[in-house]
Amino acid sequence: MHGSEFLEDVRFLDLMPSVNGELYYTVWDYAWSESYINSRVSEEKLDRILALYDYLLSVEGYRLSHFGIEGVSYRAAEDGSIVLLTKEPPSALYPSIAMMGSLVCWNSGIQQETEVSLVVPRKYREEDEKRVERARRCRIPAYEYECSMIASRMEDSFSIDTNRIFQQIVLGTEPVEEIWAEIIEEYKEQGLMETIEEVNRRMREE
Known part of the structure; x- marks a missing residue:
């Protein structure tokens, strides 16, 4: 590609840890x-x-x-x-x-x-x-569709912009691991952990 080795132009993004530091892998059919x-x-x-x-x-x-x-x-x-x-x-x-x-x-x-x-x-x-x-070798995360529904009905809406995350990683010049850590911290500052806690609380009540 463009006169260079294939793996110089096309690289792999390794699995990134979640907010709790664990590696998960989402599986679709x-x-x-x-x-x-x-x-x-x-x-x-x-x-x-x-x-x-x-x-x-x-x-x-x-x-x-x-x-x-x-x-x-x-x-x-x-x-x-x-x-x-x-x-x-x-x-x-x-x-x-x-x-x-x-x-x-x-x-x-x-x-x-x-x-x-x-x-x-x-x-x-x-x-x-x-x-x-x-x-x-990663854990498959548990997923409850109702969690997404609860989050969408919450008064203080919190959303994750996957397109922006993709652009940050692709266009960034820092190591991907550092960019990912910055993204996680950014969303934590916007209330990520509080949103997760509130959604879990409402799930327990339903």
């Missing part, structure tokens, strides 16, 4: 996509639809629908990674792949690298696996 085929479609058309799906899930179909034409917009390196050959993204050369690439499988990143080409360097994937392993 996997997102998914679904395809619906009209029950009145003819057998012939159904076969064509399923044939297209099969092709898009193949290695050849995956590469075509994500990177365009081999030798023109990309080439496959020996390690399986994809090297783009044009300054423009493949979708600029072949507009239809913007839709075809996610028609059947919107996130191929969860597949094995032997099944699809590596889009990012293996070193990055290794770092990602380390981060995932650290997350597995």
Whole structure:
């Protein structure tokens, strides 16, 4: 990227401790996509639809629908990674792949690298696996939806601006850990701990 090593431009943000100093990791279910085929479609058309799906899930179909034409917009390196050959993204050369690439499988990143080409360097994937392993050792925080509802009904509204936090971290020049500590202290001064205590009190009363 831009003539430098991938991991010099793309870095990992490690897990940040909460206000009590513990590491937590919030877990969501996997997102998914679904395809619906009209029950009145003819057998012939159904076969064509399923044939297209099969092709898009193949290695050849995956590469075509994500990177365009081999030798023109990309080439496959020996390690399986994809090297783009044009300054423009493949979708600029072949507009239809913007839709075809996610028609059947919107996130191929969860597949094995032997099944699809590596889009990012293996070193990055290794770092990602380390981060995932650290997350597995963290506690999953308890979550009560009613807490959010109580907080939204409180007279003294307290809110956390996630967009601003993101900007502070991305644009900041200090180490991320120091920026995060400053953010926590800033919200404490605005009444974070008092808000948590009040929400918990109201939860106990309900």
